[in-house]
Amino acid sequence: MGQWKLHLSYCDPTELAASENYIYAQAKEGGLFYLDRKTDQLVYLSKATGLKGTTVSHIAYDKKTKQLVIGYEDGRVDLLDEHDNVRQMPDLQLKAGSLSTDILCITPADRYTYLGTAFGIVALNTKKAEVADTYYIGSDASTVAVQQIVEMGDTLYAFSNDTLYTGHLQDNLANYIVWHKEELPFDQLQQATLWQNRLYVLCDNHLYRRNGGRWERALQESVQWIHANEGQLLLYIDAHLYRMTDDGPVRVNYQYDYAMNTAIYANGEYWAAESNWGLIRLNGTWDDYFHTEGPNTNAGYCMYAIHDKLYTAAGGRWAVDWGRPGRINIYDGSTWRGINEGTIGERVSTHHPPRDISSLAVDPKDPGHFFAAAYGRGVYEFHNYGDDGIDHYITDTINHTNTLREALPKIDIWNYTRTDGATMDEQGNFWVLNATSFSYPLHIVTPDGKWHALNLRSGGANLTMETPAGIWTDKRNKNCRWMFDQRGNTKGIILMDDGGTPTDESDDYCLKRETFEDQNGNLIAPTIFRCWAQDRTNRVWIGTEKGLFTLDPNTDFFKTNACRRIIIPRNDGTGLGDYLLGNEMINCIAADGGNRIWIGTGGSGLYLIEDDTITVAHFTENNSVLPSNTVQSIAIMPKTGEVFVGTDKGIVSYRSDASEPQPSMSGAYAYPNPVRPDYGGLISITGLTENTTVNILDSGGNLVCKTRSNGGTAVWDGKLADGRRATPGVYTALCNSTSGHAAVKILVIR
Numbered sequence: 001m002g003q004w005k006l007h008l009s010y011c012d013p014t015e016l017a018a019s020e021n022y023i024y025a026q027a028k029e030g031g032l033f034y035l036d037r038k039t040d041q042l043v044y045l046s047k048a049t050g051l052k053g054t055t056v057s058h059i060a061y062d063k064k065t066k067q068l069v070i071g072y073e074d075g076r077v078d079l080l081d082e083h084d085n086v087r088q089m090p091d092l093q094l095k096a097g098s099l100s101t102d103i104l105c106i107t108p109a110d111r112y113t114y115l116g117t118a119f120g121i122v123a124l125n126t127k128k129a130e131v132a133d134t135y136y137i138g139s140d141a142s143t144v145a146v147q148q149i150v151e152m153g154d155t156l157y158a159f160s161n162d163t164l165y166t167g168h169l170q171d172n173l174a175n176y177i178v179w180h181k182e183e184l185p186f187d188q189l190q191q192a193t194l195w196q197n198r199l200y201v202l203c204d205n206h207l208y209r210r211n212g213g214r215w216e217r218a219l220q221e222s223v224q225w226i227h228a229n230e231g232q233l234l235l236y237i238d239a240h241l242y243r244m245t246d247d248g249p250v251r252v253n254y255q256y257d258y259a260m261n262t263a264i265y266a267n268g269e270y271w272a273a274e275s276n277w278g279l280i281r282l283n284g285t286w287d288d289y290f291h292t293e294g295p296n297t298n299a300g301y302c303m304y305a306i307h308d309k310l311y312t313a314a315g316g317r318w319a320v321d322w323g324r325p326g327r328i329n330i331y332d333g334s335t336w337r338g339i340n341e342g343t344i345g346e347r348v349s350t351h352h353p354p355r356d357i358s359s360l361a362v363d364p365k366d367p368g369h370f371f372a373a374a375y376g377r378g379v380y381e382f383h384n385y386g387d388d389g390i391d392h393y394i395t396d397t398i399n400h401t402n403t404l405r406e407a408l409p410k411i412d413i414w415n416y417t418r419t420d421g422a423t424m425d426e427q428g429n430f431w432v433l434n435a436t437s438f439s440y441p442l443h444i445v446t447p448d449g450k451w452h453a454l455n456l457r458s459g460g461a462n463l464t465m466e467t468p469a470g471i472w473t474d475k476r477n478k479n480c481r482w483m484f485d486q487r488g489n490t491k492g493i494i495l496m497d498d499g500g501t502p503t504d505e506s507d508d509y510c511l512k513r514e515t516f517e518d519q520n521g522n523l524i525a526p527t528i529f530r531c532w533a534q535d536r537t538n539r540v541w542i543g544t545e546k547g548l549f550t551l552d553p554n555t556d557f558f559k560t561n562a563c564r565r566i567i568i569p570r571n572d573g574t575g576l577g578d579y580l581l582g583n584e585m586i587n588c589i590a591a592d593g594g595n596r597i598w599i600g601t602g603g604s605g606l607y608l609i610e611d612d613t614i615t616v617a618h619f620t621e622n623n624s625v626l627p628s629n630t631v632q633s634i635a636i637m638p639k640t641g642e643v644f645v646g647t648d649k650g651i652v653s654y655r656s657d658a659s660e661p662q663p664s665m666s667g668a669y670a671y672p673n674p675v676r677p678d679y680g681g682l683i684s685i686t687g688l689t690e691n692t693t694v695n696i697l698d699s700g701g702n703l704v705c706k707t708r709s710n711g712g713t714a715v716w717d718g719k720l721a722d723g724r725r726a727t728p729g730v731y732t733a734l735c736n737s738t739s740g741h742a743a744v745k746i747l748v749i750r
Helices: 340-345
Strands: 004-007 013-018 022-027 031-036 042-044 056-062 067-072 077-080 087-090 101-107 113-117 123-127 130-135 148-152 155-159 164-166 180-183 189-195 196-201 206-211 212-219 225-229 232-237 238-246 248-251 259-266 268-272 278-282 288-290 302-306 311-314 327-331 336-339 358-364 370-376 378-382 390-391 416-425 430-435 442-445 451-452 468-473 481-484 494-495 509-513 529-534 540-544 547-551 567-571 577-579 586-592 595-603 607-609 613-619 633-638 640-645 649-655 670-671 683-686 693-697 703-708 713-715 729-737 740-748
Touching: 013 056, 013 259, 013 268, 013 278, 022 056, 056 101, 067 101, 101 148, 113 148, 148 189, 148 196, 155 189, 196 225, 225 259, 232 259, 302 358, 302 640, 311 358, 327 358, 358 430, 370 430, 378 416, 430 468, 468 529, 481 529, 494 529, 540 586, 547 586, 577 613, 595 633, 649 729, 670 740, 693 713, 703 713, 713 729
Parallel strands: 302 633, 358 416, 416 468, 529 586, 586 633
Antiparallel strands: 004 649, 013 022, 022 031, 031 042, 056 067, 067 077, 077 087, 101 113, 113 123, 123 130, 148 155, 155 164, 164 180, 189 196, 196 206, 206 212, 225 232, 232 238, 238 248, 259 268, 268 278, 278 288, 302 311, 311 327, 327 336, 358 370, 370 378, 370 416, 378 390, 416 430, 430 442, 442 451, 468 481, 481 494, 494 509, 529 540, 540 547, 567 577, 586 595, 595 607, 607 613, 633 640, 640 649, 670 683, 683 713, 693 703, 693 729, 729 740
């Protein structure tokens, strides 16, 4: 309870480094893990294990100090020893000022470990964990983006994309004058390394070596990448791994052909990083595979909790799509199941993989049946998680397999069939919005697979949508559905009453509003309608680019534009107050089982508020393991109350002390149970009915704690009435409410 868990993507490793005992791997989206060579076990690293940053950009192993040097995309640097102890280097911002701190390469060398950055070279003393010096090597000490660094003998070689800079180690390298500049005779530098005391560079897939003062072609073959380690130069040629010899490249033996991102030779073994297979130990005739856990992407653009599962999609869009691969992940509480865009593309008849999945809709009666709405490539329907087929619906004016249309007439349907707002109702109807300037904005697919296109009329005119963003069913009236047109000339909030006949628009009543008036008579005219939520009292919450406002349960949207903004008193004697998050972009809102409101912002993290005026918590990337302050989505598991937070850099979950109240307490349980000696957090009793009183008794029948449920969850701090930690034994939580009672046993081990 009150604990964070990171759900980062560790798939698709792209960089490897090796120590005596470990093989370290950096994933494409910035995750970091290692294989313990003694146990063959994978260990995952993150902010939860002590790392300072989230998105790793490069790694390298420093043999002198026996530390892994970890560079992050924001310029932070960590040092990790063999016991997983982390030392944090001073932020590069202290050295770079207002310049970009992108780390482009890491090179451990004899005296220092060098960082190639967007502004020059940073020399690290990894033994003392301090920045030793900074070299601005351009003319007149100007900045140079240093892509690769090699130390050979008494000389340091620094490569930009088209220039080689050379400095002698005995000189004062902080003085730009001592650096010699030489234009490279080739373009598109990819890599540079040292092998057999000679410089090798890979440019435009051609391998060159330094011979005296000139460059010569080392191989005629096209080379995808190179890696030098422990006296071997590895090359990837025509999708095969080779090692360089004096007589030319010799192929390395392994079981199958792989699409390798990189490889390394360490401690007498070859290791490969592969997109689909993960980390591979190449054994010649029988390779070993080490598959990582977690989702297949860090992008948490949209999430949906149902069937005790979390469904997530990596999408995104604004006025146009983002071009992000359409990947889907499903989490059952212990394992992640990923569906890659390539797999989807192979299984649909159109052979077009999804991009920018903006919303998901899951069948309330079948967890394996769901829809994905993509902002550009229409709708994908999954049967048995896609194992029994995937249907792809995109503009089809010939066979009429669906009613979707492109955004503009005669435009590319494969990139402009824009859909969003996917949802399914209790009757199994699938609803989706279609961004189009000339056709129907709302589409419904009935359980028999028939498509229906519907107009939305407000003020006597048909509505079109530039940027549709969601469909939500009102808890007070299941015939009423809220919709957003998020931005642009057609922006607004739409409420439609379908009269109980979803596919018949003749009895529909629909109204769109763009402006609202708060309790003080102030006009609210958002330029962006970002998100919508309805709490347990049926109050509607609406997030905009400048804070949020609410619609009271008794407000009739069809008759009035009245709204309310939450004002937080300043308590400074002036009697004045400020609007809650009045200048924040509100990306997502969710109400938990205790009717507390979770709010995700565009730049200041995650808020939890209660009773409108109390900020229970404010989580940021600095005071929690939150990967980023840009929160894109929130989903709450109804039974457990676990809050999942999707950010632009990863997904995390938080075990909240509130959950949805249950109709009975037949499934009540305690977590963790047993309570082990090293656990010092809160203990939750979950699966309770609304407003349950919980009395916790020791084995002698003495009252230890009395509390009340927050929705369907009550918590105990694990302490006795006098404040001491609970002694070993079995404790009983007696749970009573007007709806029933239950007794839950809790075992405490010391």
